[in-house]
Amino acid sequence: MKIVVLIKQVPDTAEERHLEPDTGRVDRGASDPVIDEITERALELALTIKDGDKSTEVVVATMGPAGAAKSIRKALSMGADTGIHVLDDSLAGADLVLTARALAAMLREAGADLVIAGNASTDGWAGMLPAMVAEHLGLPLLGSLVSAEIGGDKVTGTRQNESGTQEVSASYPAMITVTERFAEARFPNFKGIMGAKRKPVETLSASDLALTAEVRSRVLDVAQRPARAAGRTITDDGNGAAELVDFLASRRLI
Structure with a gap:
């Protein structure tokens, strides 16, 4: 089986993130770049399958600037076999439409049995890209899974929401997205780090993918988040509960 895992390099979520005022894009130089945590969990799922079946090929793929190569190398040090980097200055600032087209074109060439991605990225939280890629490729999508089982002829998984759980399955080729409910990613060991240099x-x-880059979306304006105003103190002189209810109701919080 050949599994392609879509990873993304994002600003470290443990640090404060900023937007560039001129472009409206995330300022990726303001904090250390890391592999998005949810896509790391997607990679961990693929590597777990490889642990049980050594014939499994795990490919990590990303679209991003030259610096994203570091994230690919880290994924290789964790156990992935090969990497694919979609790199082109014309794709800088790509919106969801262009990104989906580019990744779909790359995946057509890769020829995967299973594509695994995160259900959303921590720098954008759009949550739509996997569905757009699957639509381009005509693949069944099992999205936002909390568990998954990759079998010989199909993939099955569980999706959970406020109404309950749903069991879903699809034959290969297929695409799935994982949530933070999946296991955390393993740490690369010294052997893996050294071996990644040779993978x-x-x-x-864009030209390799026969892709005409055209960003159709752009940010028109960026504004600083207003400072938080001081809260209101309610002194309980016997009517505290009623005042609290009135306060919440006036703001339509209850």
């Missing part, structure tokens, strides 16, 4: 990474440009 191949394919770099693809």
Whole structure:
């Protein structure tokens, strides 16, 4: 089985993040870049399958600037076999539409049996990209799973929401997205770090993918988040509960 895991390099979620006022894009130089935590969990799922079946090939793929190569190398040090880097200056600031087209074109060339991605990225939280990619490729999508079982002829999983759970399945080729309910990613060991330097990474440009880059969306304005106003103190002189209810109701919080 060949599994392609879509990873994304994002600003460290443990640090404060900022937008560039001129472009409206995330200021990726303001904090250390890391692999998005949810896509790391997607990679862990693929590596777990590889642990049980050594014939499984795990490919990590991303679209991003030159610095994203570090995230690919880290994924390789964790146990992935090869990497794919979609790298082209014309794709800088790509919106969801262009990003989905680029990743779909890359995946057509990769020829995966299973594509695994995170259900959303921590720098955008759009949560729509996997569905858009699956639509381009005509693949069944099992989205926002809390558990998954990759079998010989199909993938099955459980999706959970406020109404209950739903059991879903699809034959290969297919695409699934995982949530934070999946296991945390393993740490690379010294052998993995050294071996990652010799593993191949394919770099693809927009022209390699027969892709015409056209960003159709742009940010028109960026404003600083207003400072938080001081709260209101309610002194309980016998009517505290009623005042609290009135306060919450006036703000439509109850």
